[in-house]
Amino acid sequence: KAAARETFSSRKLFILSAIGSAVGLGNIWRFPYVAFENGGGAFLIPYLAALLSAGIPLLFLDYAIGHKFRGSAPLAYRRMSRPAEFLGWWQVLMCFIIAIYYAVIIGWAGMYTWFSVRQSWGDDAEGFFFGTFLELGDPGVSTTYVPQVLWPLIIVWLVAIVILVGGVRKGIARANGIFMPLLVVMFVLLVVSSLFLPGAMEGLNAFFTPNWAALADPTVWAAAYGHIFFSLSIAFGIMITYSSYLKRKTDLTGSGMVVAFANSGFEILAGIGVFAALGFMAVASGSSVEDSASAGIGLAFVAFPTIISEAPLGSVLGVLFFGSLVFAGLTSLTSIVEVIISAVKDKMGWGRRTAALAVTIPLAIISILLFSTSTGLYVLDIADAFVNQFGILFGAFIATVLVAWVFRKLPILSDHLNLFGSVKMRRTWMVLVGVVGPLVLGYISIQAFNTFLSEPYEGYPAWMLNTFGWGMAAGIVILALIITMLPWSRKSLLHDDPEY
Ligand code: PHE
Ligand code: NA
Numbered sequence: 001k002a003a004a005r006e007t008f009s010s011r012k013l014f015i016l017s018a019i020g021s022a023v024g025l026g027n028i029w030r031f032p033y034v035a036f037e038n039g040g041g042a043f044l045i046p047y048l049a050a051l052l053s054a055g056i057p058l059l060f061l062d063y064a065i066g067h068k069f070r071g072s073a074p075l076a077y078r079r080m081s082r083p084a085e086f087l088g089w090w091q092v093l094m095c096f097i098i099a100i101y102y103a104v105i106i107g108w109a110g111m112y113t114w115f116s117v118r119q120s121w122g123d124d125a126e127g128f129f130f131g132t133f134l135e136l137g138d139p140g141v142s143t144t145y146v147p148q149v150l151w152p153l154i155i156v157w158l159v160a161i162v163i164l165v166g167g168v169r170k171g172i173a174r175a176n177g178i179f180m181p182l183l184v185v186m187f188v189l190l191v192v193s194s195l196f197l198p199g200a201m202e203g204l205n206a207f208f209t210p211n212w213a214a215l216a217d218p219t220v221w222a223a224a225y226g227h228i229f230f231s232l233s234i235a236f237g238i239m240i241t242y243s244s245y246l247k248r249k250t251d252l253t254g255s256g257m258v259v260a261f262a263n264s265g266f267e268i269l270a271g272i273g274v275f276a277a278l279g280f281m282a283v284a285s286g287s288s289v290e291d292s293a294s295a296g297i298g299l300a301f302v303a304f305p306t307i308i309s310e311a312p313l314g315s316v317l318g319v320l321f322f323g324s325l326v327f328a329g330l331t332s333l334t335s336i337v338e339v340i341i342s343a344v345k346d347k348m349g350w351g352r353r354t355a356a357l358a359v360t361i362p363l364a365i366i367s368i369l370l371f372s373t374s375t376g377l378y379v380l381d382i383a384d385a386f387v388n389q390f391g392i393l394f395g396a397f398i399a400t401v402l403v404a405w406v407f408r409k410l411p412i413l414s415d416h417l418n419l420f421g422s423v424k425m426r427r428t429w430m431v432l433v434g435v436v437g438p439l440v441l442g443y444i445s446i447q448a449f450n451t452f453l454s455e456p457y458e459g460y461p462a463w464m465l466n467t468f469g470w471g472m473a474a475g476i477v478i479l480a481l482i483i484t485m486l487p488w489s490r491k492s493l494l495h496d497d498p499e500y
Contacts, residue, residue: 002494006168020331039214046224057432066240072342073237089480091237107152109325116318125305150372157364190320191273203279206289235396253421349489397441404434
């Protein structure tokens with residue numbers, strides 16, 4: 001007899017958890033600078049195009065696979081078509097890598113929540129972040145432990161372990177039920193108060209002033225599609241896993257629309273809040289918003305601290321900003337790790353607690369050992385670039401081509417979505433997933449591939465790129481193949497859904 005699958009107790013809690021996964025570090029610090037660098041106000045056009053043409057349709061695809069076949073990513077794909085199991089393990093392994101470093105940024109944000117109270121960086125936010133806090137040396141290998149990075153990271157993993165051992169209802173749903181409302185309150189306070197800073201309007205002008213020429217640039221479109229995939233957490237196995245915990249009669253498409261628009265709303269609010277604050281900084285220091293807006297890690301951990309030092313009630317702004325990063329990050333981290341736990345649980349036939357501990361303890365140890373030395377940051381940067389610009393998009397490309405053209409499952413998946421879905425689209429959805437998706441994803445991943453081949457990423461030494469970039473990518477493929485060949489627990493292969 002098949003073991004009963006864990007379930008969310010209501011659709012509301014599923015939606016909340018799916019929003020918790022989608023809304024993460026990507027919304028708060030990634031979206032504002034990606035949008036700004038790619039045409040500002042004009043970026044909203046490729047962004048919306050990417051959301052409607054690929055983001056939402058592929059979100060539905062993940063939901064349909066997870067819900068119809070009711071399994072973790074590898075099990076659901078296997079039930080769809082046996083050789084497809086491999087795709088599931090690819091996604092599981094990508095989640096493994098992302099989890100290792102995603103936790104680190106949450107740990108930093110946690111420390112910075114505390115630093116904000118005392119404004120520990122004085123008047124040199126940059127020197128403080130790279131020197132005093134991270135103790136960064138030249139790219140290479142260092143074995144010096146950095147305690148101020150180590151301890152918060154240990155706490156982040158302990159919190160994640162407690163949530164994940166609790167399971168779907170007592171852990172994931174409950175944590176989202178607490179963290180998400182807190183996040184919304186803190187974040188709205190943050191955005192509203194940043195709008196009152198002197199100079200806020202300059203920032204908003206810089207953010208929303210469209211650079212129409214950007215629309216003719218293919219890399220801007222690629223950035224929009226790449227961001228949408230990351231932001232909606234699609235093609236990572238996350239939405240497959242969460243929707244496998246849904247009860248039978250669920251409106252999948254209606255839920256998907258709520259999740260997608262909540263995620264975008266959050267992103268656009270973040271853009272407004274962040275640029276209002278940057279406008280303040282630019283006006284205060286007599287420079288332009290363009291110079292103040294820096295990309296990547298620097299935006300959160302260098303530009304923001306500078307703003308905090310100068311703004312009225314800066315410490316409050318700082319606690320709201322970094323606290324939002326912590327809550328948004330934790331709910332995304334647990335969703336990433338749940339993909340792995342769910343897969344191991346199914347394959348081995350283990351119970352929740354065993355599977356959760358067997359996954360999280362090694363993961364936490366690797367993450368902690370790797371990232372509490374300064375080598376970690378460089379590994380993080382390289383792994384992140386490979387996974388985000390390449391792993392996800394290429395993986396999603398292979399998945400859409402296989403599902404649509406090799407296994408030819410779009411018609412039955414579309415029927416499944418339409419069974420209880422309030423948003424009905426059949427032809428359109430199949431064309432978007434089967435034709436538009438693969439074309440766009442194929443084009444973007446070839447482009448990313450060429451860039452990686454032609455210029456060493458960020459000028460890192462070749463051995464580092466080979467080990468942590470290409471080596472890791474090859475390792476994932478080989479490992480996914482090996483795991484696919486290992487046997488399943490017999491009871492997991494039985495379908496627990498009598499109507500299936
Ligand atoms: N969607 C999350 C964000 O916007 C990031 C994420 C990516 C979460 C992949 C889970 C998996 O930050
Ligand atoms: Na997001």
